[in-house]
Amino acid sequence: MTKYVVAPDSFKESMTAKEVCDAMEKGIKIVDKDAQVIKVPMADGGEGTVDSLVDATHGQRITVEVTGSLGNKIRAYYGILGNGTTAVIELAKASGLEIVEKQKRNPLLTTTFGTGELIRDALDHNVKEIIIGLGGSSTNDGGSGMAQALGAKLLDKNNHQISFGGGSLNKLDKIDISNLDSRLQDVRIILASDVTNPLIGEDGASRVFGPQKGATPEMVEKLENNLQHYAKIIKRDLNKDIAMTAGSGAAGGLGAGLIAFTTCEMRQGVDIAIEVTKLEDKIRTADYIFTGEGGTDSQTKFGKTPYGVSKLGKKYHKPVISLAGYLGEGIDSLYSEGFTAIFGIIPGACDLPTALKNGPSNVARTTENIVRLLKY
Structure with missing residues (x-):
């Protein structure tokens, strides 16, 4: 049985961290029906x-x-x-x-x-x-x-x-x-x-x-x-x-x-969340780690949730996959910090209200496709 730990932040104005966890679990289970999915809603001290x-x-x-x-x-x-x-x-x-x-x-x-x-x-x-x-x-x-x-x-x-x-x-x-x-x-x-x-x-x-x-x-x-x-x-x-x-x-x-x-x-807020949720214990025995946030760029490494999760993944030599509503400048600098891969979830050109509304389905679909590759 493959063990997935999903530990995302909220996607602002679109999904709470718990809703992101549920969407990730849905995507995983489409491909890996017997998967063990440990859901850990996260935050960094800000909204959510x-x-x-x-x-x-x-x-x-x-x-x-x-x-x-x-x-x-x-x-x-x-x-x-x-x-x-x-x-x-x-x-x-x-x-x-x-x-x-x-x-x-x-x-x-x-x-x-x-x-x-x-x-x-x-x-x-x-x-x-x-x-x-x-x-x-x-x-x-x-x-x-x-x-x-x-x-x-x-x-x-x-x-x-x-x-x-x-x-x-x-x-x-x-x-x-x-x-x-x-x-x-x-x-x-x-x-x-x-x-x-x-x-x-x-x-x-x-x-x-x-x-x-x-x-x-x-x-x-x-x-x-x-x-x-x-x-x-x-x-x-x-x-x-x-x-x-x-x-x-x-x-x-x-x-x-x-x-x-x-x-x-x-x-740092993410360090508090890691402690409260006992995330380190969960990651220690994980096969794959999923995290994410509304937008990922060079600022992510300054105390944002995915960065805190990636540091734990790096510590235990676990693959860390991060999803985001949008990808900004400077994400290349994150790969040396413990991120294995970073994916945007938007399938094509659309306006912001549509992107926010379709957040859960976009997270589930992107997660599903990643797991299809992992299980190939």
Whole structure:
């Protein structure tokens, strides 16, 4: 009996990682009816991390009402993994760019308060560990909203809480953490991110990521100055120097906020997923490994799911076959990293809506054809 491990990421806007797994299994079974297919939905800390890890561990989703990026009430969910003691949260569910209409995107105003509310709800479920995916943020508030949601007081000169958004950080006069949720001290917090940018400077949150969130050049300079001020107050009041810490610029500075107000560690998202899903144990005894993502190019080797899977395949001398919705520049550099072969799944010219709609059938057909060659 041939053993296949299928460990793809989601294909954005087309399929969840679990749906990709199902499509790959379907293609394999058409050719190899007796195959053993081990399905491991994966993620790298970005969109789909909650769904992938919940599905992989047979956990549950918790839906709550939280504060959206612009202060409106929204419904968002997070996951509790199958062990019952680990929560997994995506910042993007409560404070993400995709949930803000394009014309309303404004990092002077957007807040991470809702992400803090998700953390608080997870604490209410008595978890011992919280994994936070930092991808897809609409914010540039340095995690100040998150801290406020967890009980920190970010006060102006009149002892009033400062307003939401990166545009209000210049009003910060002092930080009072006497009411910060004490349960944070007893929980392990892991930040899932492949971003190593510092909070401030040319490579910082405002200048690199601000424009992607709707910031004009003038707004970028205001946000940069405000985060510099925020970092100085944190250093003075919390004795933590987060300005140039690697990863502190992730998610508009939420990385900095979590470093400042909690005890946390930062890891690549795919490494966390590999650990949670026990993927290495499964790959060790596999005959073939299938992985994939929406688009593969030279950036894949900077912490994306297929790269993490390929490293394990290389370690155990197993063939790794990767599928993608599109193939970009630089994939030649991936073959020395553990990839055996990389295939695009689109059969011919078509528009994007059609490609997204036909994702499952395209994955199944491509997988089927690969297995026909493998079994020849």
